[in-house]
Amino acid sequence: MNGDIRARFRVDRGEFCLDVDLTLPGHGVSVLFGHSGSGKTTILRAMAGLEQAPAGHFALGDTVWQHAGQFTPVHEREIGVVFQEANLFPHLNVRRNLEFGLRRVPDGKRSHRLKDVADMLGITHLLDRQPSQLSGGERQRAAIARALLNTPRILLMDEPLAALDLKRKREILPYLERMHRELDIPVVYVSHSPEEVARLADHLVLLDEGKVIASGPLNDVLARIDLPAAFADDAGVVLDTVVEGQEEDHITRLRFPGGTIRVAQREEPVGTPLRCRIHARNVSLALVPQPETSILNCVGAVVVDIAPTNTPGQVLVRLDCAGEPLLARITERSRRKLDIRPGLALRAQIKSVALLD
Incomplete structure (x- = not known):
């Protein structure tokens, strides 16, 4: 059983300062929500170890990836990351892209089988295709499958639907909901879409100008009436x-x-x-x-x-x-x-x- 996710980061870029101290549940989907420039992606990149946040802290239960002088490199963190762009290897077909994820995990530690993940995300019939032969939604589902086959203890998703048109977004959302229901790993999901929040979130974090405005179970946050107008307008x-x-x-x-x-x-x-x-x-x-x-x-x-x-x-x-x-x-x-x-x-x-x- 995972413990809570603890994330404390400060990133000062002069014109922008991120200063957050978060405790998120170690299960379900926690959505980081806010307007462009609010700090969502910076938090996710700091969690992955891609963004330097000196003196920061990031841990899942008893596993600490950053604290004081300790900093675990990206490749040593049991973390799966899915970006806005699928970033599949263009010279490999879908099956070999997924096998790349599997090869990074010793046989005895693998928590998912390629067939099971492919079935869950609806890409079994695409395994022999090249990335160039896939739609945007299909490429993104393949990228999610590859991240899951790394056997991550936490999955970080940075606006995975942002590059898709409305039709493709509606195509992929049911697969994300199925993944939500069937997998027992926590997901931290960045979004600026109220629809994605409503469909996927268990825990919601509202961000504005690098600060946490509210954080808690989805409806506890949505039902607050003391939020800034930018969030209350779509109450x-x-x-x-x-x-x-x-x-x-x-x-x-x-x-x-x-x-x-x-x-x-x-x-x-x-x-x-x-x-x-x-x-x-x-x-x-x-x-x-x-x-x-x-x-x-x-x-x-x-x-x-x-x-x-x-x-x-x-x-x-x-x-x-x-x-x-x-x-x-x-x-x-x-x-x-x-x-x-x-x-x-x-x-x-x-x-x-x-x-x-």
């Missing part, structure tokens, strides 16, 4: 739901701890987990149930806190739905009219649900 939470059943008029019913959500018909069988995102702008509030409305989704909630937004006349309301957080963006006039305040029980009306698939 919303992610709910893990389960398909509960089908209804007439092509409606699927999803269950989460806070109640039931109805969405356009889905093909997944009952019991299938589905992750969805609910934006604060798509949640309205009512003091009592509203039977005469076109809004299908209405759940009970309690007001936790209220904060102003960067938009004059609007506020952000944090709600608790049976332990699940929810955010609503409403006008200050509505807040006063309904006397919305912490502790008030009300109804949250969810106008739109974004299924993450």
Whole structure:
């Protein structure tokens, strides 16, 4: 069992200074999220040993790769790295690229078989092709497979979808989700895409100008209402739901701890987990149930806190739905009219649900 990931780095470049002290879980996907220039890639490169951060510290559980005067070279770290560009060897076919990863690990220490990794990432039929014969998404999946066959104790991924068009991104995301479910190694994933965060993250780190603005379990961070406007403008939470059943008029019913959500018909069988995102702008509030409305989704909630937004006349309301957080963006006039305040029980009306698939 891995322990926590500890990363403390300071990199001073004059016009930019990275100064972070992070503790990340030793399992699941931790996403470093922020705008360009916030320090995401610098942190990842420092973790890999590619960026010099004097007096820095980086460890996974009891394994320390950097501390004080100790610095383990890149090639001696049990770390897999996937960059924006696939960086496959152009003169080798996919199979031989993957075998290069395997050869770096003694037989007795290999944790993955080439066939299993190729199957998981959907590249078995591509093994005899040259990199030049692959699409961008296929090349990136091959690069991920090669990194995994190094038997890393941690996988670092630097915006692996950034160089892909929308179609290729949607092609590769399900494979990343499958890898997330099936592998028991921690992943640190750099992204500036809210969609990737919502689909992949277990733990979220928000970065701005080289500093950590927030760090914690995904919804604990997403549901905060004290974040800078640059992060709060796209406020919303992610709910893990389960398909509960089908209804007439092509409606699927999803269950989460806070109640039931109805969405356009889905093909997944009952019991299938589905992750969805609910934006604060798509949640309205009512003091009592509203039977005469076109809004299908209405759940009970309690007001936790209220904060102003960067938009004059609007506020952000944090709600608790049976332990699940929810955010609503409403006008200050509505807040006063309904006397919305912490502790008030009300109804949250969810106008739109974004299924993450």
